[in-house]
Amino acid sequence: MSETGIGKAVKRKEDKRFITGKGKYTDDIRMENQAYAAFVRSPHAHARITGVDTAGASAMEGVIAVLTGAELAQDGIGNLICGWAVNSKDGSPMNMGPWPALAAERVRYVGDAVAVVIAETQAQARIAAEAVEVGYDELPAVARADKALAAGAPQVHDNAPGNLIYDWEIGDEAATDAALAASAHITAMALTNNRLSPNAMEPRAAIATYDAAEDHYTLYTTSQNPHVARLVLSAFYNVAPEHKLRVIAPDVGGGFGSKIYIYPEEIACLWASMKTERSVKWTAERSEAFMTDAHGRDHVTTAKMGFDKAGRITAFKVDTIANFGAYMSLFSSAVPTYLYATLLSGQYDIKNIHCNVRAVYTNTVPVDAYRGAGRPEACYVVERMIETAARELGLHPAELRRKNFITEFPHETPVIMTYDAGDFGGNLDKAMAAADVANFPARRAEAEARGKLRGIGYSSYIEACGIAPSAAVGSLGAGVGLWESAEVRVNPVGTVEVLTGAHSHGQGHETTFAQIVAERFGIPIENVSIVHGDTDKVQFGMGTYGSRSGAVGMSAIVRAMDKVEAKVKKIAAHALEASEDDIVIEGGEVKVAGTDRAMGWHEVGLAAYTAHNLPPDMEPGLKEGAFYDPVNFTFPAGTYICEVEVDPETGVTEIVQFTAADDFGTIINPMIVEGQVHGGVAQGIGQAMLEQVVYDEDGQLITGSYMDYSMPRAADLPFYTIEHNTTVCPNNPLGIKGCGEAGAIGAPPAVINAITDAIGSNDLAMPATPMAVWQALQAARPAVAAE
């Protein structure tokens, strides 16, 4: 194995530019003659628009155009769509309300765009946007999902009676009810999964350029999936035909899901560039990001888990209300259904599961996938329930888990997933050993002597990644296939370019993807470059989300390399007058096995392009493409153990130890994988202890800046102990499962289980702020007589 091959901690190729300020993010790019866009946004959560007066703004210095929703509609720009059709259990289709990029009749959340001002400078555009006079007839609003379902609640969309988007179910309800009724013990809980703001540090941005001579558009944008953006922009929004639109996602400063979707601003910039024949640039302010980036989570759930006398789970019944906000974002419908309810079996052998999900509209920003997307919500329900059950049954939480772990694979759950491989007991063992669980009682006693409450909490998570087999998701309503593409080009000098449909926005693909090529062909990693993020360069691809770029994106590269290798062997066999079966590729040479006859890798490349001595009927050139469609999801799993100390006087909680034992399948670059765990766990701890989007009763956003929305900072996070317990994924060529989301999925229940263990009260919701912890402590303490 080479020093840069699979499993090596190769230093990242992208870091030299990132660390010296030479990265090229969208806002760093400046077009000749560019103008700036500023959006006029609704200050109301719900209102009818009575008029938009643009006269004053249009006359202001530097203003090029003021464009409204009425003009957008006149020009035939289509409404934004949700790309995954989920039917209610009665068979009726989901109720998708109209979402124009600029509202002409009604606004439905604070921040809903009404008009866009194009001006010579950003300051001029923003000042003029303030001068656009919009008449509003305010309507009653609803911000909370459970309240949106109440009788008489304000109606967000006319075509969604009772604000219900769908009422969906999975599993056998009658069997689950019967098994619950026969259970020796039932654990029942009400759980809220707090609403989060993704907050990539790079705000969303777009630069659209229309070339009238060519009738062609170019869009630089902060996207996780530029081809999907181009497809949706052309096929649904009619902004530009697909072959006349180039979408480039250059360096992208974090996505975490929020940059999957196509938002009104990109549509408006493209349209405005055509109207004004100028490059139009827009960069979100942070307050705009809080107001308009799709939020995550926001579930309200009640659940019952039944156990027999031996502590085996008999049934699991879950009822969830999911807040979708004011409009259905691109992936929204899939999140609380196929990414959530299908993971409710956790790591456990449960015969009966039923889950009902009601998705509802509210007057809040749309909610969609955020790191983990449905799986953190599922893991939170399962792992809070089993930990609570262990306490109620008087069992060690590890023992109850072990009694119920799935141990044989493949394993089909009652909620349509087939787990292919795993070692759940092994993960737990590794985590417990690394966390030194045996000595926890001593640590607790020592903390108690210092006046601190020490607690320990577990979380054995599983997730479905490698999204996803196209036919399977198609049968479930997906509007697209979820394969990935790759093209491997061997140049005449033997250097290699890989064109991938995946997109890197922090994952280090330029390094890991190059590693698998360097290893396969025995060439220096410096001779491999990865091309991504530009629809004019790269064949159609599906982008990066759902921890798919290893399991699906790299698999496509492997398939393309298979084809390259086959052709290389034919060329070499012909030139070396040997049988193709005897040719091996080793150490940068293409050899006849067992002889000294060999060609350099670069000589084969050159031979392919000079075409002077190729086998009869072989086409010149050396480049091959592949579209890889996975046969199953992949199932990363692991156990996280969190240890906390709570100051009972203040509720201030410190994570004193956090241990992760993950099974990600094959690991290409352990340093990058460890970084992904750091990041996922940081966001999971953020959800558990700090973060919460708050809307007031009237739908006003209270958490609109870093002063109100608490982000995890350096001192909030511990050092982590990270272990791996690898079982290889049997369903893709490299055996990869994926690692990007695990931390965000597994961490929240581990943290809350630890804090509730410390304080001796289970009545604690996320985020467990010092005040929340202190209040839970006070509520749990026996009343003390006043002195």
Add this chain to the structure above:
Amino acid sequence: MIRLKVNGTPRTVTAPADMPLLWVLRDVLRLTGTKYGCGIGHCGACTVLIDGARANACLTTIGSLDGAEVTTIEGLGTPAAPHPVQAAWIDHQVAQCGYCQSGQIMAAMDLLAQRPDPTDQDIADFMWGNICRCGTYPRIRTAIRDAAARLRAETAE
């Protein structure tokens, strides 16, 4: 007209006095390594050194900088010859998306100038103003301690 030094080079800037340094750097001087994150001094993405001390470029008006010396990420090392702090960042593979790292590194420069051998607690306290959504904080800590050792070794030479 404001005269200042940026990365050692004398510059004369014609801009409204209340224009934040961040936009002078990015839009006027075309030094885009310094990033916008929040505009209110709460994320640290725009951290630069002003006369050696870290500052949020988004909160510092250009009018207040006549005669000042500003150092941005471009003023440290280059891809071919990174500054020891940058070299530590690369060796410990700190960056993920990279967006906040210019600010993180500039803050670390100030910390290391003040404390050549910072403890983990020093680092956590000092770096409080810089958010990294990718969660690279453990690696930042490690890289700062390594950079501190490299800089001390340089000084000792």
